[in-house]
Amino acid sequence: MTNKAALAIAGNAERKAADRVKAIESTEAVSYEIADLDSLAALVVDTKAAASVRRAALHQLLLAQFANPMFSKWRRKFISALVKLMDDPTPEFAEAALGQLVKLKVPAAQTKLLSILRSSDKTPISAAKALQLLRYDVHTDAYPIARELADDPAIDDRTRQAALRLLAADPEAADLFEKLLKSKEEAPEVRRVCAAALNNLKPKAYQKFAQASVLDEHENNAVRAQSLMALATLGDSELLASNEQLTDKVKELRAGAPPAVKKAARLYLEKISDVV
Amino acid sequence: MQTSAEKAFAERVDTARDPTDLIELLREDHVDYAGAAAAGVVRMRGWLYLALARFGLPPAALPYLFEELESGHDAYLVAAAAHALRTVPPDPIHAKFLTAALRNTDGRDQPVSFERFGETTTANAPTSVVGEILSALERLGPMARNMSADLAQLLGADCLLDPESHQRLAELTNSLRDQPAAFCCSWPRGAQPKNSSVVPSASLAAARFEDQDGNMLTFSQLVIGHPTVVAFFYTRCDNPLKCSLTVAKLAQLQRQLQVAGVGEAIGIVVITYDPGYDHPARLRAYATSRGFCPTGSCRVVRAVEGFDVVRRHFSLGVNYAGTIVNRHKLELFVLDRRGKTAAAFERFQWDTAEIVATAQLVLNPPRRRIGQWLVTALGCAASIAVPLFPKCPVCWATYFSLFGALGLGTVPYSPWLRTLLVVAALCNLAIVVWRSVVTRWMLPSAPVVLGTIALLSAQAGIEFPGQLWAGGLLTLVGSTASVSVRRST
Numbered sequence: 001m002t003n004k005a006a007l008a009i010a011g012n013a014e015r016k017a018a019d020r021v022k023a024i025e026s027t028e029a030v031s032y033e034i035a036d037l038d039s040l041a042a043l044v045v046d047t048k049a050a051a052s053v054r055r056a057a058l059h060q061l062l063l064a065q066f067a068n069p070m071f072s073k074w075r076r077k078f079i080s081a082l083v084k085l086m087d088d089p090t091p092e093f094a095e096a097a098l099g100q101l102v103k104l105k106v107p108a109a110q111t112k113l114l115s116i117l118r119s120s121d122k123t124p125i126s127a128a129k130a131l132q133l134l135r136y137d138v139h140t141d142a143y144p145i146a147r148e149l150a151d152d153p154a155i156d157d158r159t160r161q162a163a164l165r166l167l168a169a170d171p172e173a174a175d176l177f178e179k180l181l182k183s184k185e186e187a188p189e190v191r192r193v194c195a196a197a198l199n200n201l202k203p204k205a206y207q208k209f210a211q212a213s214v215l216d217e218h219e220n221n222a223v224r225a226q227s228l229m230a231l232a233t234l235g236d237s238e239l240l241a242s243n244e245q246l247t248d249k250v251k252e253l254r255a256g257a258p259p260a261v262k263k264a265a266r267l268y269l270e271k272i273s274d275v276v
Numbered sequence: 277m278q279t280s281a282e283k284a285f286a287e288r289v290d291t292a293r294d295p296t297d298l299i300e301l302l303r304e305d306h307v308d309y310a311g312a313a314a315a316g317v318v319r320m321r322g323w324l325y326l327a328l329a330r331f332g333l334p335p336a337a338l339p340y341l342f343e344e345l346e347s348g349h350d351a352y353l354v355a356a357a358a359h360a361l362r363t364v365p366p367d368p369i370h371a372k373f374l375t376a377a378l379r380n381t382d383g384r385d386q387p388v389s390f391e392r393f394g395e396t397t398t399a400n401a402p403t404s405v406v407g408e409i410l411s412a413l414e415r416l417g418p419m420a421r422n423m424s425a426d427l428a429q430l431l432g433a434d435c436l437l438d439p440e441s442h443q444r445l446a447e448l449t450n451s452l453r454d455q456p457a458a459f460c461c462s463w464p465r466g467a468q469p470k471n472s473s474v475v476p477s478a479s480l481a482a483a484r485f486e487d488q489d490g491n492m493l494t495f496s497q498l499v500i501g502h503p504t505v506v507a508f509f510y511t512r513c514d515n516p517l518k519c520s521l522t523v524a525k526l527a528q529l530q531r532q533l534q535v536a537g538v539g540e541a542i543g544i545v546v547i548t549y550d551p552g553y554d555h556p557a558r559l560r561a562y563a564t565s566r567g568f569c570p571t572g573s574c575r576v577v578r579a580v581e582g583f584d585v586v587r588r589h590f591s592l593g594v595n596y597a598g599t600i601v602n603r604h605k606l607e608l609f610v611l612d613r614r615g616k617t618a619a620a621f622e623r624f625q626w627d628t629a630e631i632v633a634t635a636q637l638v639l640n641p642p643r644r645r646i647g648q649w650l651v652t653a654l655g656c657a658a659s660i661a662v663p664l665f666p667k668c669p670v671c672w673a674t675y676f677s678l679f680g681a682l683g684l685g686t687v688p689y690s691p692w693l694r695t696l697l698v699v700a701a702l703c704n705l706a707i708v709v710w711r712s713v714v715t716r717w718m719l720p721s722a723p724v725v726l727g728t729i730a731l732l733s734a735q736a737g738i739e740f741p742g743q744l745w746a747g748g749l750l751t752l753v754g755s756t757a758s759v760s761v762r763r764s765t
Contacts, residue, residue: 073439074438076385079397083399084399105351107352110315137314137514139600140313143600169512171553171599203555
């Protein structure tokens with residue numbers, strides 16, 4: 001069956017959804033012509049069509065974005081379709097459209113995502129998802145609101161962690177990361193996100209914290225394992241080897257600690273063994 | 277999302293009565309952009325371009341639009357710049373920047389809308405980036421002839437344009453095929469880039485820099501003692517035509533300076549706009565991955581203290597939202613061995629060969645040759661000698677009396693000497709005029725022309741009181757002024 005014939009079946013609203021999906025999936029993205037891409041876009045934005053049909057059409061379009069040599073000629077229409085789709089009542093499609101648009105640096109997408117964060121938009125997309133999508137652009141306007149969300153313990157973990165991940169590119173958030181990382185009341189997962197972010201923004205400050213956390217008897221094992229890993233992979237071997245107290249502690253951990261800490265301790269000792 | 281500051285900006289732009297009120301807003305470092313997110317700056321500047329277009333674009337706005345077309349990557353701004361360019365008298369230079377913009381879109385066309393402030397992309401947007409660029413090119417007509425080869429090449433890149441735009445470009449290229457080449461490309465009047473020379477201020481001593489290896493340095497340690505090329509960038513810049521390209525070109529510059537044998541004598545300092553984020557390891561990785569080797573006097577640095585002083589000193593065209601850059605222009609400076617700005621390359625893409633030539637000129641400035649002074653001295657002497665030459669028996673009697681009084685004895689009369697002196701005065705005039713043309717400074721020619729006329733007219737019998745002294749003085753002043761200016765490079 002040719003692409004044209006298959007897309008004619010897919011576009012027939014009187015056919016069963018399963019048949020339409022099958023027809024779409026039988027098409028070859030690499031050989032679409034402009035008219036085929038138009039047909040698929042019409043299916044994607046058709047809110048009356050079954051979600052499975054729309055999903056299959058969107059999948060083929062995303063495939064064509066990479067596989068089809070004609071796609072860049074059609075790009076303008078693709079963006080227009082996505083702009084329409086970002087207001088779709090089905091979260092799945094709105095999310096997919098926003099994800100694509102924000103990667104393509106279409107300003108309307110960032111505006112929409114920020115509206116979602118400020119609860120002024122009724123698109124059924126979670127704040128965590130909006131924060132995740134905003135991470136595609138480091139020049140986003142989301143840092144102030146992300147800082148508010150990250151520093152608020154009342155916010156759900158998923159949103160808070162998404163906010164922290166977004167802030168990992170914001171030097172102004174370094175102090176916040178240091179504060180949360182040192183607070184043992186925070187969930188280990190939150191602290192692990194903060195550790196990665198602090199290492200990104202202030203590597204020296206993180207190295208200092210990592211050494212202290214290895215020596216800390218009351219430190220959480222997941223955080224401690226991460227600290228040891230960071231020291232083993234990013235630390236200055238000579239500097240670390242000269243810290244005898246730290247070396248003794250790591251040897252102790254290698255002998256009797258949970259597997260993740262043990263493994264990190266082994267790596268650490270291998271790293272400094274060359275220097276010693 | 278539009279902020280209240282953005283809305284106030286849009287209102288200010290909409291209510292402006294004169295385009296000159298808006299020119300200041302084009303500056304990247306304008307206070308109105310401070311604190312605005314990058315997307316907000318795009319909305320604000322785009323709206324500003326459109327407002328200027330409504331007034332009729334002033335020439336001073338053109339460099340900003342050209343820069344947008346040559347190096348911009350925000351679809352809305354590029355489209356607004358192309359749209360605005362259609363409101364000024366067509367000029368062949370427009371084609372150069374419009375073609376660059378078309379090349380940069382490289383299959384990344386986007387729908388754009390100019391209807392309302394903040395509404396940059398809508399599902400049914402009436403136009404697109406490529407559409408606006410093509411409209412501006414079509415308006416130029418035969419004036420785009422110089423770019424016809426480039427446009428034909430773009431047409432050949434089959435994946436670039438949608439069918440409608442492809443058709444428009446094909447028609448444009450065909451229409452240019454038989455057109456005679458237009459004169460290209462001088463800057464429109466009032467739009468020329470300006471150069472400035474800035475001496476390092478004492479406040480720069482407060483700035484502390486950390487290089488890619490964590491070494492702490494002062495501004496003096498970075499640039500004093502050798503000519504230095506100073507450029508700005510930041511690692512998080514998402515415009516491949518700005519920071520990434522700048523550092524890659526600096527790597528090329530570094531190699532060219534080595535080939536020219538001045539790699540050790542000329543330093544390259546690349547300073548980040550984003551000192552809070554660009555720590556040493558990041559600076560090193562960014563530079564080396566683009567071929568720039570930080571070694572010796574070539575460094576990639578961040579200002580750990582006093583970046584504001586650096587920003588003021590170089591009048592950097594940059595602005596921030598918090599600590600992140602929201603907009604910047606291209607800027608590169610060539611400093612002399614005292615740290616004084618000898619040349620600035622701002623806003624437009626620079627050519628590495630041009631920077632090498634400038635840096636070499638700063639390293640080895642052309643010395644004023646002795647022969648140059650000798651020619652002037654002889655020319656002046658001849659001009660003065662013409663009026664003093666004895667022309668009648670009374671003159672001779674006076675000279676003999678003077679020489680006698682001074683005990684110099686007699687001087688033999690040589691009539692051919694007078695002709696020789698007149699020829700020498702004319703030669704002096706020719707040399708001064710030639711130098712004026714070469715140095716593009718016509719002022720010294722004026723007194724020498726007047727002086728020579730005064731002197732020669734006296735020889736022809738047209739005389740008035742003080743004529744000879746005035747003629748001699750004018751010639752002397754003009755000739756001296758002429759040699760005081762170096763030949764233009």
